[in-house]
Amino acid sequence: MTSALTPRQFADFSAFIAQHLGIKMPPSKQVMLQSRLHRRLRELGLDSFAEYHERFFRDEAAQADEIEHLLNLATTNKTDFFREPEHFDILAREILPRWLQQPTGSVFRLWCAGCSTGEEPYTLAITLMEARARQSFEFSILATDVSTRVLQHARTAIYSEEQIAPIPQPLRAKYLLRSRDRQNRQYRIVPEVRAHVSFGHLNFLAPDYGLRELMDVVFFRNVMIYFDRPTQTDVVTKICHHLRPGGHLFIAHSESLQGQPLPLRLRGPAFFQHEPSALRT
The missing domain is CATH 1.10.155.10 (Chemotaxis receptor methyltransferase CheR, N-terminal domain)
Known part of the structure; x- marks a missing residue:
């Protein structure tokens, strides 16, 4: 060869x-x-x-x-459970309580845009399951990726012992099922969590993302680093079309939207609020 x-x-x-x-x-x-x-x-x-x-x-x-x-x-598919964990804390402690006080609908809707092998959307689901134990509410998570290979993996919800290491032990006990074959050391996300996550194929260069519902929260992390600046602006603009006014967008701490003409206002470390009237130039 x-x-x-x-x-x-x-x-x-x-x-x-x-x-x-x-x-x-x-x-x-x-x-x-x-x-x-x-x-x-x-x-x-x-x-x-x-x-x-x-x-x-x-x-x-x-x-x-x-x-x-x-x-x-x-495509490169590096991901982890509870990666950049402060974002999940912000979701549970700040964004969700505000939504519960003034809900925008009957379901709290999240989109994991660029979900890779599923660790991030399942982390979101586990975070919200924990919050729902304190106050009842409905939520749904859409998880999309361009790679059919990683989507196939994500749908199985099966992970190795090494992959689940970032999940705190109390959460492992509640939300993971260990393989009956003790030698293969694999775990599967429990059905109650999987039921809240739906997976779909999506190419960010598509002219129409085809989402039927506006999202309350979008996680778009560790994806922009693969795009040039004009593509970043175009993709985030289209994501904002599917983000409810007042909704929130999370990006990775290593990424930046500084100076880009987008209807977003920075609210904290690598997370923004959608404000259509506050178009940044």
Whole structure:
């Protein structure tokens, strides 16, 4: 098998990925993409990157069959339970109590935009289950991602002992089921939590996200780092179209929306309130 992806081949794949996902693929990502494509070539029984490149860009039928696999390979899916935990505290201690005092509907609606393998939406569900033990309310969580591979994993709700390590022990006892086979050390989120989370495929470059309900809270964390600035602005603008006025948007602490023309007001560390009349310029 050819040992390296050529710069021209990488440039073609990089441009295709940027066009279809908005994900930046600078030359520093060539080794990563090459490694991931190695595995795909073996699955297809191909002998070289040149053969894969030719098949992908010259055969429309082959590209249609392969595009989902390539886009899955292009996405990075680092996530954890209770990642940046202060955001979940803010949700439970500040945002939810205000919503309970003046509910905007019969259901508290959240959207985990870029949910990866499911740790974040299940963390949101566990956080709200804990709050619901103190005061009854209904909630629903929509979790979306562009990668069909990670969505399949997320729907199973099965995680290794290492993956569940950030979950506090009392919450593990309440919300996780351990495998009956004690040797495989796997855990599954309990049905009561899973029932509140629905998963769907969504590409942030799509012109219409197709959401039927306005959201009270959106978690859009550790996604923008893969987009250039114009794409960031475009995507967050579309997210705001699905965020209820007065609703809240969370981004990662490593990300910034500073200077972008968006209808958002900073309310705390990496979280914003949707104020359509306060368009930032």
